[in-house]
Every structure is written in C-alpha cells, then in structure tokens.
Amino acid sequence: MRSLKIFTAILTLSLAVACGKEELSGSIFQDPEERTSEFDLWLQRNYVDPFNIRFEYRMPDRETNFSYWVSPPNVRESIMIAKLLKFTTIEAMIEMMATDDESVDPALFVKSYFPKVIFLVGSFEISNTGTTNLASAENGLQINILGVNFFTVEKDAVRIAGTMLHEFTHILDGIYACPAEYKDVTPDGYVGSRYSTLGNDYLQNGYVSNYARSSVAEDIAETCGRLISLTDAEWEAMYAAAGNEAGAKLRMKHEIVRKWLLDSYGVDARKWSEIYHRRISELDSLDWVSLDD
Amino acid sequence: MKKFTYILMLCVAALSCSKQERIFSEGASERIADAVDLYKSAILARRTWVMEYFPDDQLRYGGWVYVLDFREDNSIEAWFEGSGFVPSADPVTVSEYAVEFSTGPMLKFCTNNDYLHYFSFPGGPNGGGYQGYRGDYEFTIMSLNETMDEIILRGIKTENRIRLSPLSGKWTPEEYINAVKDSELSVRRTSFDLTLDGVKIGVLSRACTPVMDDFSSFSRSKIWTLECGEQKQDICTITLPDGIMKAYEPFTVKTPQDGELSLQTFRWILGETSGKDEFVCIENGRIELK
Numbered sequence: 052m053r054s055l056k057i058f059t060a061i062l063t064l065s066l067a068v069a070c071g072k073e074e075l076s077g078s079i080f081q082d083p084e085e086r087t088s089e090f091d092l093w094l095q096r097n098y099v100d101p102f103n104i105r106f107e108y109r110m111p112d113r114e115t116n117f118s119y120w121v122s123p124p125n126v127r128e129s130i131m132i133a134k135l136l137k138f139t140t141i142e143a144m145i146e147m148m149a150t151d152d153e154s155v156d157p158a159l160f161v162k163s164y165f166p167k168v169i170f171l172v173g174s175f176e177i178s179n180t181g182t183t184n185l186a187s188a189e190n191g192l193q194i195n196i197l198g199v200n201f202f203t204v205e206k207d208a209v210r211i212a213g214t215m216l217h218e219f220t221h222i223l224d225g226i227y228a229c230p231a232e233y234k235d236v237t238p239d240g241y242v243g244s245r246y247s248t249l250g251n252d253y254l255q256n257g258y259v260s261n262y263a264r265s266s267v268a269e270d271i272a273e274t275c276g277r278l279i280s281l282t283d284a285e286w287e288a289m290y291a292a293a294g295n296e297a298g299a300k301l302r303m304k305h306e307i308v309r310k311w312l313l314d315s316y317g318v319d320a321r322k323w324s325e326i327y328h329r330r331i332s333e334l335d336s337l338d339w340v341s342l343d344d
Numbered sequence: 345m346k347k348f349t350y351i352l353m354l355c356v357a358a359l360s361c362s363k364q365e366r367i368f369s370e371g372a373s374e375r376i377a378d379a380v381d382l383y384k385s386a387i388l389a390r391r392t393w394v395m396e397y398f399p400d401d402q403l404r405y406g407g408w409v410y411v412l413d414f415r416e417d418n419s420i421e422a423w424f425e426g427s428g429f430v431p432s433a434d435p436v437t438v439s440e441y442a443v444e445f446s447t448g449p450m451l452k453f454c455t456n457n458d459y460l461h462y463f464s465f466p467g468g469p470n471g472g473g474y475q476g477y478r479g480d481y482e483f484t485i486m487s488l489n490e491t492m493d494e495i496i497l498r499g500i501k502t503e504n505r506i507r508l509s510p511l512s513g514k515w516t517p518e519e520y521i522n523a524v525k526d527s528e529l530s531v532r533r534t535s536f537d538l539t540l541d542g543v544k545i546g547v548l549s550r551a552c553t554p555v556m557d558d559f560s561s562f563s564r565s566k567i568w569t570l571e572c573g574e575q576k577q578d579i580c581t582i583t584l585p586d587g588i589m590k591a592y593e594p595f596t597v598k599t600p601q602d603g604e605l606s607l608q609t610f611r612w613i614l615g616e617t618s619g620k621d622e623f624v625c626i627e628n629g630r631i632e633l634k
Contacts, residue, residue: 108455111446111452112500112501113446119466119474120464120476120478122476123456123481124456125455125456126440127436173465174467174468177466178474181474200456
C-alpha cells in the first residue's frame with residue numbers, strides 16, 4: 052500500500068511537471084522600429100547616453116492629453132529646442148553642481164532628478180475657453196513642451212528656458228515636497244482656474260504672477276522658476292511694487308523655496324541663477340543647426 | 345476511499361496534459377510583426393499613393409486629395425490639392441511616417457508636415473481654432489486588398505474612413521493634383537436639379553464654388569445639400585480627376601416609383617454647350633444632375 056502511495060505521488064508529480072512547459076512567443080509590446088536620423092544620433096550622444104533622457108519628437112498621439120487636439124512638431128524646431136534645453140538647463144545644472152571634489156559627479160543631480168522624457172508637441176494645448184497650455188509636467192517623469200512649431204530664438208528661447216525651470220520645480224516638489232509652511236503664507240488667495248479672470252494685482256496680493264494664484268503647487272513652481280530666472284534687482288523691484296505687507300510675503304516665499312532647494316537637493320539657487328543668466332546671454336553664440344557635437 | 349483519491353489525482357494530472365490545438369500557427373507577437381511588415385512592404389512596393397482624406401467626424405470640411413510618396417528611410421513627401429491656402433510661404437512637405445503596431449497596425453504621420461497636418465493643427469495660422477479642423481494624422485490600417493492596391497485606414501480620433509490607392513503611372517504627383525483642381529474648377533454652378541429619367545425629383549446645391557487659395561470657400565464648395573421631397577441632408581464630397589465627384593459614403597434618394605436609390609459617384613459630362621454640362625451618376629445612369 053505504501054509503495055502504491057509513493058508510486059502515485061511520483062507519477063502525479065511527473066505528469067504535472069511534464070505539462071508545465073509551453074513555448075511562448077515574444078512580447079506583443081514591441082519597441083517601435085529603430086530609426087537613426089542624424090538628429091537621433093545626436094540625441095543618443097547628448098541625451099540618452101549621458102543622462103538616460105528620451106527626447107521624444109515623433110509625437111505618439113497616445114501619449115498626449117486627449118482632452119486637446121494637438122499636432123506633431125517640426126524636426127527643425129525640435130533640434131533647436133533640444134539644443135536650447137541642453138545649454139540653458141542641463142549643462143547649467145551640471146555647472147551649478149560642480150565642485151573641486153572630483154569624486155562627486157556634477158551630473159548626478161541631472162541624472163537623479165531631471166525627468167526621463169522630454170515630450171515635444173508642435174501645437175499648443177488650447178481649451179474651448181481659449182486658455183493655452185505652454186508646457187506641463189507629468190508624474191515626475193515627463194515634461195511636455197508645447198507650441199514647438201512657433202519657436203523662434205528671439206521670441207521664445209528665454210520663455211521656454213524659464214518654462215523648463217517652472218516644470219522642473221513640479222518634478223522636484225513631487226520628490227521632496229516644498230515645506231508645508233509655504234501654503235500658509237497666502238492661504239486665502241488661491242482661486243483655481245479663475246486666475247485668468249483676475250486683475251493685475253497679483254504682486255499686491257503676495258504672488259509673483261496671476262498663474263501662481265491658481266494653486267499652491269503652481270505658486271511654488273512660479274516662485275522657484277523666478278528664483279533662478281530673475282535677477283536680484285528684479286526681485287527687489289517686485290518687493291517694492293508689492294508694498295510692505297505683500298512684499299514681506301513674497302520675501303518669505305522666496306526664502307522658503309531657496310532654503311528648500313538647498314536643504315533637500317543641495318542646490319545653491321544664487322549660483323544657479325548666475326549661471327543661468329550668463330548662459331541666456333550667450334544664446335546668440337549657440338549653433339542652432341549643427342548636429343556635429 | 346483512498347483508492348478513489350489516488351485515481352482522481354491521476355486523472356487530474358493526466359487531463360492537465362491534454363494537448364490543446366492552436367488556432368494560429370504563430371504567436372501573437374509574430375503575427376503582429378508579420379502584419380506590420382506586410383503593410384509596410386505593400387506601401388513601399390507601390391511607393392506613391394493617392395489619399396482620399398476626410399477630416400472632422402461630422403464631415404463639415406469636405407474630402408481632400410493628397411499624393412504621398414513613401415520612402416524606405418521613413419520619409420514621406422506630400423502633395424495636396426489645398427496647397428493654395430496653406431499659410432506657410434515655405435511649407436514643410438517632407439516629413440516622417442511610421443508603420444507600426446500600437447492599438448493595431450497603424451500608419452502615422454509623426455513629424456509635422458504643413459500639408460498632412462493642415463487639418464489637425466490647432467490655433468495656428470490655418471485659422472483652425474482650438475481643435476484645428478479635427479483632422480487625424482494617426483490611422484488604424486483596417487484592410488489591404490488581395491491585389492495590394494487599396495488600403496483602407498480609419499482615423500483614430502474621427503474614425504473617418506480614409507482610402508489609399510496607388511498613383512497611376514500615367515500621372516506625376518503634380519499632374520494628378522492639377523487634374524483634381526481642373527475637375528474642381530470645371531464645375532462653376534452651385535445648384536443642380538436632381539433628375540431621374542430626366543424628371544426632376546430634387547435639388548442638390550452648395551454654398552459657393554471653390555476658390556483655390558481660400559480654405560473657407562474651397563471647403564464649403566465640397567458640401568452639397570440634397571433636398572428631395574421631405575428629405576434634406578448634407579453630402580460631403582471629394583473630387584477626383586476626370587470630373588469625378590464622390591460622396592464620402594453612399595446616400596439614398598427616395599423616388600416616387602422606384603423606392604430608394606443609392607448614389608455615391610458622379611462624372612462631369614460636357615454637353616454641346618456649357619449650359620448642357622451635367623453630372624451623371626456612375627452607380628445609376630438614370631440619375632443626372634442638370
């Protein structure tokens with residue numbers, strides 16, 4: 052009887068194991084066909100290899116916001132924006148994090164926190180009320196740059212570089228949140244989508260822009276972006292225009308964000324701002340066309 | 345009881361081994377890859393195609409003819425019957441396409457082309473408003489016929505049916521587009537009597553005749569209004585060479601004697617004088633537009 056038990060157990064096990072193997076075909080989720088234009092090779096050298104950043108300029112519609120009708124970007128303007136972001140954002144951050152200590156990788160900040168996907172859209176996202184999105188950030192992983200086909204260096208380079216600072220702040224805020232005390236500086240002034248209907252008294256209410264009044268998150272992004280993109284003189288002018296009470300609130304927000312960047316990320320905002328301004332002033336000398344570098 | 349348990353275990357184990365017949369000889373990924381290869385090779389084999397394109401799910405802007413030259417390096421060059429109203433002085437007409445699997449086998453126009461994305465571009469100098477003209481630039485490949493000379497696409501947003509057919513060797517792309525324009529311009533009337541065996545049964549009319557460099561009038565010239573008894577409906581049309589005018593889909597007219605007649609395609613026939621020029625229905629020669 053005991054041998055029957057053993058025999059049955061072995062037989063059952065063998066049959067079960069014998070059934071386990073099945074030939075599986077490959078995944079149905081396949082990468083799109085590899086394409087290697089000169090621009091793709093440039094992106095590989097300047098974005099993918101050093102920073103593992105995908106610069107998506109062949110706009111797959113499924114990755115766009117389906118609330119809007121949008122259209123793909125021109126290749127020529129995509130190249131210009133890739134060069135702009137590399138020069139004013141990525142390389143500026145590497146320069147900002149550089150120290151005398153050679154054991155510290157100055158690109159670590161970019162590699163760690165900069166979003167892994169830059170997604171270009173040829174048109175803007177326009178709602179049925181006429182509000183227009185210039186850019187957006189998604190889940191800490193992706194920054195969408197809109198209106199690429201309208202890009203001209205003279206008119207848009209500084210705007211897009213500034214927009215990147217704004218969107219990157221959303222990413223940083225999502226990783227190590229800006230201190231909660233920020234929202235208590237002007238707690239009653241956030242109005243959601245009604246911000247576009249307000250007058251131009253945002254400074255007098257303690258905000259750096261009307262858009263900053265839409266939510267705390269946008270307020271932080273607007274303030275942080277200007278922390279880098281405005282000079283000290285421009286900030287002083289804003290404090291003065293805001294008046295004593297609101298000016299003090301703006302100073303408080305400025306200080307909270309500056310300290311947050313330093314404490315959470317080791318970022319010296321003043322140094323970053325100086326580098327940013329120098330690079331913006333050097334944009335005229337940038338080669339916007341060549342893909343040799 | 346124990347014996348019964350052992351027998352049951354053996355049966356379960358044995359049954360689990362029963363061989364299943366596979367419906368397909370290849371796995372899903374291989375079939376997907378094969379389909380994409382087939383469509384891409386079919387497109388490249390013919391290389392130059394005529395696209396009958398309809399923007400807008402409500403078909404308010406008419407149908408438009410493109411000629412597309414697909415190249416091995418994923419570049420595509422486009423010619424467009426509406427080139428006269430494209431606002432750019434130096435339009436981008438060579439861009440990138442992709443044939444790939446996404447929510448099915450798809451054809452995508454993936455970088456901007458001022459002709460191919462005219463209808464999809466919102467808020468631009470084309471005047472298309474916040475939704476552009478609701479045009480698609482990504483399409484599901486619905487079918488490829490056996491002789492590989494007709495591909496049917498479906499726009500992923502509008503779900504409109506788009507037809508690709510190879511450009512005949514007798515045309516260059518420019519000649520074909522000019523022949524389409526000639527067909528457009530040869531019809532200068534905005535209203536026709538719809539006749540059955542020479543007897544008027546309705547009226548087909550449109551707001552205006554085409555102006556090649558004005559999108560508004562050009563597009564409105566492609567929308568005809570059918571009035572036949574109590575029946576009234578808009579018919580969205582596309583124009584092809586040799587005086588052909590084709591509706592987006594067949595439509596029916598109610599006749600006193602014959603019930604319903606299905607119509608879709610008309611040919612422009614020159615009469616002895618221009619006043620006797622008329623459209624003759626290809627599907628039913630008893631129907632004329634006079």
